[in-house]
Amino acid sequence: MSQSDAILDRLMSLHPKVIDLSLDRMHRLLTALGNPERQIPPVIHIAGTNGKGSTQAMIRAGLEAGGARVHAYTSPHLARFHERIRLAGTLIDEDVLAATLEECEAANGGEPVTFFEITTAAAFLAFSRVSADYTLLEVGLGGRLDCTNVIDTPRLTIITPVSIDHTQFLGDTLPQIAGEKAGILKRGVRCIVAPQADEALAVIEDRAARLPAPLSIAGQHWTVSRERDALVYQDENGLLDLPLPNLPGPHQIQNAGTALAALRDLGARPDQAVAAVTRAEWPARMQRLKSGPLVDAAGPQAELWLDGGHNPAGGQAVADTLATMPKRPTHLVCGMLNTKDVTGYMRPLARQADSLTAVAIPGEANTLPADVTADAARSVGLAATTAADCESAIRLIASNQPQCRILICGSLYLAGRVLRDNS
Structure with a gap:
């Protein structure tokens, strides 16, 4: 067992007896750490039921093709916890991970905290100490009360397709779940909205109107489709004729469209769009x-x-x-x-x-x-x-x-x- 594995096992013992979705524990811990979430590179915050990881992988491939240094946070991991935290393009080093986890454990002072909360705090701490251009931040559960939702002003938010899942925490109807996902929207911050069921989209649009937050919605502000052996993306800035995604499956067409809409908002070049759909790596997805x-x-x-x-x-x-x-x-x-x-x-x-x-x-x-x-x-x-x-x-x-x-x-x-x- 590695040093970080031993620390992660200890952190599990701090888990509250009852999980209540709340940001209180997260704010307490981040304050004790000096609020590292306020010192990380511009955040692209991604919520949704399906496609978050693939969309994030495509955005990262596109940004890195343009020379950007990109932090990334995702969950759960597959083989090793280190997969969750990528510092400027590289998976976090064992020694850095162990030291960062121990620092968070000490700052927490034995108080109840969920595993995801304290490891997310560790990711923020690590991100704050390494120079990068962007931070790709994937929601763990829901959005509104997810512990990643402590970023006051992200650069961009994204909502991938919303469907029924985690009903014990998020509600058992699509509008309820969409409302939780839409909790990542922030006043004045654009949100890229992937294809949605009408009842989910209505909730997202209502939330955006009340903030207000500008939306870039699939089918309204941008379109994506497969035409023979090509992917065609179009928005107000023009048309992109691209290769099909290297990640297999028809659903990757809409994930690619969402990633491309985000990259266009970030000012990416056409060659970065090609890289996004041809260089993404995301294990265990077909x-x-x-x-x-x-x-x-x-x-x-x-x-x-x-x-x-x-x-x-x-x-x-x-x-x-x-x-x-x-x-x-x-x-x-x-x-x-x-x-x-x-x-x-x-x-x-x-x-x-x-x-x-x-x-x-x-x-x-x-x-x-x-x-x-x-x-x-x-x-x-x-x-x-x-x-x-x-x-x-x-x-x-x-x-x-x-x-x-x-x-x-x-x-x-x-x-x-x-x-x-x-x-």
Whole structure:
């Protein structure tokens, strides 16, 4: 165990007995640290249900192609916590991370604080000490009361597509959830709004009108579409004819449009727009695994893919992607958390997959038992069985159908475990 892992384990013990979405603990801790959030480079604040990470990755690729130094904060991590904090383009160093976490732990003085709050404070502290041109800041949960929402005047805000998720915290209707996401809007600060359902957009527009905050809305102020083998983006500044995104899936077209709208607002050049859609890196989003023990288990004739989507919109995005791929027998290896809408996630996938093998997520307290996941799959018409782990599932599937496509899916936590095990 690394030094930072030991500190992170200690910080978990400070977690409040009841999670109440509030900024009070965050403000207290940041004040004790000297308010580092006021000393970081201009912030691009990103909220939404799906597409935050991909959109952020594209914006970072575009900014860095223009020579900018870019901090980035995202969650959750997949294989190592260090993935969450990128300092001027580079993942945070172990020694810097450990020292920064210890400093935050000391400043907190043993008071109750959530894991996400104290690690976000550590990110702000690290960002404040390294020179950069921009800070890409991804919301953890919701927006209005998310602990990233302590930035008074960001340079730009972004709301990616809003859908139903985290209902225990954000509400169980789309307008309620959109209201929480719209909480990142700030007076006088432009917000780039990705394609939204009408009822979500109405809430965002109402919030913006009351502040007021200018909006740049998909379908009104900018458009994006695929035309044959090109991506076409248009706004009041003109048309961009670009390559298709290197991140696979039809949903990446709208993510690219959102990123391009943000980059245009930041004054990016056309070559930066090309870099945004062709150089973005974002693991576990329809990622083809090409080497490692799990690939060996699948055998030379099978394709092995990985995706961390976990809600109904994520399931639809994966299904849409599978629909565009060359026809192959397709089998899912799926593990999910018990906090998710499992049947809602699986329903669109049932039309694209031949079977599902359910697994529990190793080391995850909130994993759904494999037999429950399998029952949910059967309820939407998917033939389902269970396996002890991903490797066992992959071996069984490939032994029965060597020339198949196997997709490991259902959770970012499962995806992270797969990336660690397959490295």
